[in-house]
Amino acid sequence: MLFRQAGIFHTDYAADRALFPIAADRWMIGILLTFGLVAPLLVNSLYLSSYLLPWLIWTAGALGLNLILGWAGQFHLGYAAVMGIGAYATVHATRAGIPWEIAIVLGGSTAAIIGVGFAFAALRVKGLYLALSTLALQFVMDWVISHVPAISGGTQATLQAPDIRLLGLPVTSDAGLYYVALVWCILVTSFMLNLRRTALGRALIAVREKDFAAAVIGVNSFYFKLVAFSTSSFIGGVTGAILIGTFYHAVTPEQFSVDVSIQALAMVIVGGLGSIIGSYFGAAFILLMPGAINSLISWAAIRFGFSLSIETLAHLPQALYGALIIGFLLIEPLGLGKIYNNIRDYLLVWPFGYVKK
């Protein structure tokens, strides 16, 4: 119905390889992009800076994690540490007087170089052991960041992030910061969209399916694992830097603890492994859910006249968050992205539901 395929003929290779061959997809992307561009005019600044902005940044982060998890199939339980490395490197670089544009690239590169260290674990082990070794590296990174005064500025310290300056102009307004996040999110999204039709993307998928088998058909799985880890660490590092620059404005070790790693992992799982639209849904879901649950509980407390202790209120959203992860894994293991695809597939052939896609 909505997604009309009538009149789409693949008459040349370019048309066959188009990102969005169906007109409805192009329309939806166009409308979303337009909304993204004019959002500062439509949405009030509270919603802009406390919902839309973190959503866009975390989507970019989830996409970076999805690259390693969904495309290359390598487990990464230390993604927050990588983001932290990027953030700290950028903050230190800007404080040393390096322009912000160069500083985030520096931050991303630092994260990529250290992130390759995670990859050397991936060369030797995989699956469970890779997960555990990245978890161990997350603890090591946490410890190093919080215990080396040169990085964190001393234990329990908060390091103020200098204002973002683009081409010498300070970016301080809510709309300006939002556009920085939007541009980064669009960059990462278009990279990921194009990845699936490049040789790199296909090689990563071959490595994911079976690295030995990939090696047999001539894909250097060792090299592509390194590329996957460094690319996703670069994205993670820059995302961490932008998160600090536009949202937190100050950097502390707790912002990149192991819980944050699990949160990023939850975004990817809830959104759907290897799904780009899913990363958007997953990030939105994980970010908005605690607030939504909190307001639901307080509404229910008034409506049904019961009162909960402060401790219960503090921990209940966390418990429901765990329950939701479990629920998703049991009911729809491929996440919200798969649900979207199911709806789209249904509409694609509607009203001829018996047609196999």
Add this chain to the structure above:
Amino acid sequence: MDWALLAESAINGGLVGLMYSLVAMGIVLIYKSSSVPNLAQGSMTMLGAYVVLAFANNAKAPIWLAIMLAIVTMFGVGMAIERVALRRLAGRPIIMILMMTLGLEILLRAGAMTIWGGTGRPMPLGISDDPLFLGPMLINRTYAVGATVAIVMFGLFMLFFRTRMGVVLRAISDDYTAAWSVGISVERGVALSWAMSAVVATIAGVLWASVQGVDQSLAQLLLKGVTVAVLGGLDSLGGALLAGVLLGIVEGVSASFLDPVLGGASRDLVDAAMLMLTIMLRPHGLYGRHDIERI
């Protein structure tokens, strides 16, 4: 160099390590039967301690009865977790299973906090705080009790694996499909191993709670448990016991040297380093089975 101090931290470290291996044994039991790496073992430990306190404080049961009741409850909890959460994931990619145990970890930890609150509470086991004197060395009494319990539990498991049900579990861990084809109920065996691991978690929870009190930090025993389990080999109970002693000694001795240099909290760093080293040098651990992967 002060040899007495060194020996003291080594002995206390070894005893603490045996208490770590209580946590690790739970991970090993589950991994052995179903190849599920249980990252929720830490919060199961914590839940066990909370359940004991709930029986002791709310139901006014004496502490030994509370522990017994908690063990029975946790046996059911372990079975329920396997039935509801893990059974449907059998055969799925490892990433889903790991995420499921992480989800369980969050749910159990936050769920216990929601019900009982996060303030630290003591676990009144009645073990005195006076140290045991062994020549010039002071040995912590709670650690000694914990280590004894760990060894007793290990012995009980060794005996259990000689019974009929134990042989069934060994068959399942040896070959899933072959066990199925000779009529063994694999699901029931896996459920039993979850239940046993929940029981071990309760015992570990009680002992650790008497060391550090009942609060959220009990769930952080996961890192120690995982390190010990990997070091000993993920499918070897004896390995877990030995690796516990090893990790405890390394941790205790290095902490007494590193803490003054690095300004405290070097234990977690030593753990993470041991875990990394094990995975890099010998992923199947000291006594684990070395699996060969086929394409």
